Amino acid sequence: AGPVGVEVAPSSSRGMEPALLLAGLQRTDDEGVLFQLELLEQLCSVLAIAETRDMLAIFDPTSFVPALSAIMGREVHVFPEVPVLASRAVKHFLSLDPRLSRVAVRANIGTLCLSALASEDTSEEGLNLAENAIKVLEMVCRREGRQVARMVPGGAHVAVRQLVGFIEVCDALFPADVLESALVALRGVLSSCPADETRAEEAASALYRLIGDGDRPKLQYAALQGMASLTSVLSVARETAALERIAADVSTELIGTLAQPRSSPATLSLMLLVLWR
Numbered sequence: 001a002g003p004v005g006v007e008v009a010p011s012s013s014r015g016m017e018p019a020l021l022l023a024g025l026q027r028t029d030d031e032g033v034l035f036q037l038e039l040l041e042q043l044c045s046v047l048a049i050a051e052t053r054d055m056l057a058i059f060d061p062t063s064f065v066p067a068l069s070a071i072m073g074r075e076v077h078v079f080p081e082v083p084v085l086a087s088r089a090v091k092h093f094l095s096l097d098p099r100l101s102r103v104a105v106r107a108n109i110g111t112l113c114l115s116a117l118a119s120e121d122t123s124e125e126g127l128n129l130a131e132n133a134i135k136v137l138e139m140v141c142r143r144e145g146r147q148v149a150r151m152v153p154g155g156a157h158v159a160v161r162q163l164v165g166f167i168e169v170c171d172a173l174f175p176a177d178v179l180e181s182a183l184v185a186l187r188g189v190l191s192s193c194p195a196d197e198t199r200a201e202e203a204a205s206a207l208y209r210l211i212g213d214g215d216r217p218k219l220q221y222a223a224l225q226g227m228a229s230l231t232s233v234l235s236v237a238r239e240t241a242a243l244e245r246i247a248a249d250v251s252t253e254l255i256g257t258l259a260q261p262r263s264s265p266a267t268l269s270l271m272l273l274v275l276w277r
Helices: 019-026 029-032 038-048 061-072 081-096 100-107 111-119 124-151 157-175 174-190 200-212 219-234 240-257 265-276
Strands: none
Touching: 019 038, 019 061, 029 038, 038 061, 038 081, 061 081, 061 100, 061 111, 061 124, 081 111, 081 124, 100 111, 100 124, 111 124, 111 157, 124 157, 124 174, 157 174, 157 200, 157 219, 174 219, 200 219, 200 240, 219 240
């Protein structure tokens, strides 16, 4: 038997009615929370095989995404798999229709995902949650980077710092595509925010730490792409003083990179692009 008012379908069945499933996910009492692992497994199974947006008429994302965000936002979980599955379900919804990014952002998904990235939990569940979170952030930041940054406590510079911090450890813990997702999210936040909101000095400082890491060329290249986005924002805003300081730092790094016999042409090109702006 399931929680009061919600009959949990047997594992062998096709699953619950969407309305009952949603009601179960919205429960916050102790008894209801115990059954949410199975409910989330059912939801993810259905969404994973969905190929068209028709599924969204059955599982209304304007109701399900906020419910999933609320689950992700809980400080304590009886089962560590629960926030992992909740974030996976959000990812499935966004994959079915990227336009749902606005719904996700209104449900504060950006802040929740950034919190997951800042976690030091290196358990299997913790890493899976972080991987789902960066994939969700990638999708929402493509369309709603500015809104994500606005909703983060402390503003865009906090979002930039958290993303850069994640990028620093990314290559040691995750597959290469996760780094790419983090970079897309970072560019979305940087390029979508007015220069005065990005706190350019702090963002540039965080990125510059990675540019100087010649032992990890993937990180160096990722940071340069982020720096190119930042300088583009500053250039449009005519923030010449900040641009001059960034150019001075990158020029110093460029001289050091040119002295290395195996310098990447792509890295050199990006450095020149940053300086050109």
